[in-house]
Amino acid sequence: MKNTVPTIRLILLFCCCFIFSVNVNGQILKKLGKRAEKAAERAVERRVEKETTKKTEEVLDSILEPGKKGEEPTDKQGNPVPQKEDRTSNPNTTSESHPATDDSELDSNSLEIYSKYDFIPGDKLLFFDDFKNDFIGDFPAKWNTNGSGEVVTIGDSPERWMQVLPGYNTYYIPDVTALPKDYTIEFDVLAIGIDAKTSSSAVLNIFLTDDQLFKKGKNHIRAAIPFCQYTPIGIRMKNFIKNMGGPINNVVDADIREAIVNRPHVSIAVNQQRLRLWINQKKYIDIPRIVETPGLLSTLKFGLSTAFKDGKEKVFITNLKVAEGGVDLRRKLLSEGKISTNGILFDSGSANIKPQSMGIIRQISQVLQQDASIQLKIVGHTDSDGTEEVNKTLSKKRAEAVMKTLITVYNQSADRLLAEGMGENQPVDSNSSEEGKARNRRVEFIKQ
Numbered sequence: 001m002k003n004t005v006p007t008i009r010l011i012l013l014f015c016c017c018f019i020f021s022v023n024v025n026g027q028i029l030k031k032l033g034k035r036a037e038k039a040a041e042r043a044v045e046r047r048v049e050k051e052t053t054k055k056t057e058e059v060l061d062s063i064l065e066p067g068k069k070g071e072e073p074t075d076k077q078g079n080p081v082p083q084k085e086d087r088t089s090n091p092n093t094t095s096e097s098h099p100a101t102d103d104s105e106l107d108s109n110s111l112e113i114y115s116k117y118d119f120i121p122g123d124k125l126l127f128f129d130d131f132k133n134d135f136i137g138d139f140p141a142k143w144n145t146n147g148s149g150e151v152v153t154i155g156d157s158p159e160r161w162m163q164v165l166p167g168y169n170t171y172y173i174p175d176v177t178a179l180p181k182d183y184t185i186e187f188d189v190l191a192i193g194i195d196a197k198t199s200s201s202a203v204l205n206i207f208l209t210d211d212q213l214f215k216k217g218k219n220h221i222r223a224a225i226p227f228c229q230y231t232p233i234g235i236r237m238k239n240f241i242k243n244m245g246g247p248i249n250n251v252v253d254a255d256i257r258e259a260i261v262n263r264p265h266v267s268i269a270v271n272q273q274r275l276r277l278w279i280n281q282k283k284y285i286d287i288p289r290i291v292e293t294p295g296l297l298s299t300l301k302f303g304l305s306t307a308f309k310d311g312k313e314k315v316f317i318t319n320l321k322v323a324e325g326g327v328d329l330r331r332k333l334l335s336e337g338k339i340s341t342n343g344i345l346f347d348s349g350s351a352n353i354k355p356q357s358m359g360i361i362r363q364i365s366q367v368l369q370q371d372a373s374i375q376l377k378i379v380g381h382t383d384s385d386g387t388e389e390v391n392k393t394l395s396k397k398r399a400e401a402v403m404k405t406l407i408t409v410y411n412q413s414a415d416r417l418l419a420e421g422m423g424e425n426q427p428v429d430s431n432s433s434e435e436g437k438a439r440n441r442r443v444e445f446i447k448q
Helices: 004-065 109-117 329-336 354-370 388-408 432-439
Strands: 122-129 143-145 150-156 160-164 172-174 182-192 201-211 218-227 235-240 249-252 265-271 274-279 283-289 299-304 314-325 338-339 378-381 417-423 440-448
Touching: 004 283, 122 182, 122 432, 160 299, 201 265, 218 274, 218 314, 235 283, 299 314, 329 338, 329 354, 354 388, 378 388, 388 440
Parallel strands: 378 417
Antiparallel strands: 122 314, 143 172, 150 160, 160 314, 172 299, 182 265, 182 314, 201 218, 201 299, 218 235, 235 249, 265 274, 274 283, 338 440, 378 440
8 A cells, every 4th residue: 555655646747747748749739830820821922922023023024125025915825815905095106116215236146147138128118007006906097808807916015916817708908009010018927826737728818919809800919828837838829810810820838837936027029020028038939920010910918818727826917018119229329329218127216227127238238349439328317206316316326227237247347437317307208197207217328
């Protein structure tokens, strides 16, 4: 019995310690649970804050640096989704904005690639449309169609596009009054949703025709640019002449699969009977006598084949420019001592030369190379958007950019060149229309 009491006391003491330990551990675990919960909350908050900051920076980038690509809205296939704007937004944004001064360097790699590009755009503007004056969601005012279509923006970019919808015998006709015997056509294409399953008969048709309404016409030419990705289809060229049928109907080998899904720039030159076609810097078509009667095919039309999967594949065009001319500027500069061209293009409000302008600069370099005694003054001109001081600075920078290209790309001597900027002070047309502004944005070359 004497040993029983201490034993009981030990048992009781052990139980008390156990209970105390359980309570303490329980409290510790409870506290740890709360700490873990708070830690998890803080981790979530940090993740949300990080993602929010990232998105905010992307939005700011899209506002402050429109050329810098951020994430764009996508569909289920991961393709950019055209964005509709509020119809109350200002549609009168002009094609040439003038932020103070842009010191961006030329993209030398792009210019080198285009240095052998021999397309020469016309120097008398007949039509230009980048849809800046159209409401988002409307069909553009300077076009006609027997189908449908609308002006849209893509992602965060302010640039506007016309969506071209597929349809049998559906045509999109810009308001070009009459195509002359010598002219050029330029435009940009954007294709969304194009993949390995896109039909081999899915094409963008470009028509030159004698019919002003919604038919191919008794006399016409068709160039068919393919969107097929699983194999190189080539570019079909066809003409149809009244009472003669189609003496030319051929597919020219051309692997443009990569170009067609990366916003290609299409250029076409018609000089009398001859037709040439470039996609980006490469010439794919050069047919000496495809135009039977120069001046007869007076109307330009676009059409999209019906071989697209509804709602998935989309095609857009913008920056359509039609200009009379496109002839050899070298002879004119040598004989007249001066040329003026709208064909040297720059990024909006910038002195960055667009690579497709290199054909003209290349011809100027050939004049300098042929006659070592020639000295040239390069004069830049702008439209009237922005302040007079900003335009004067911008025009000087653009002239200097052309001069720099002649020096760095074509190895011309700086001693033979002089750059000058006239800003908006010598307009050749009214600044009240987009066509007038486009004519005023020009570069002159003057023999000294």
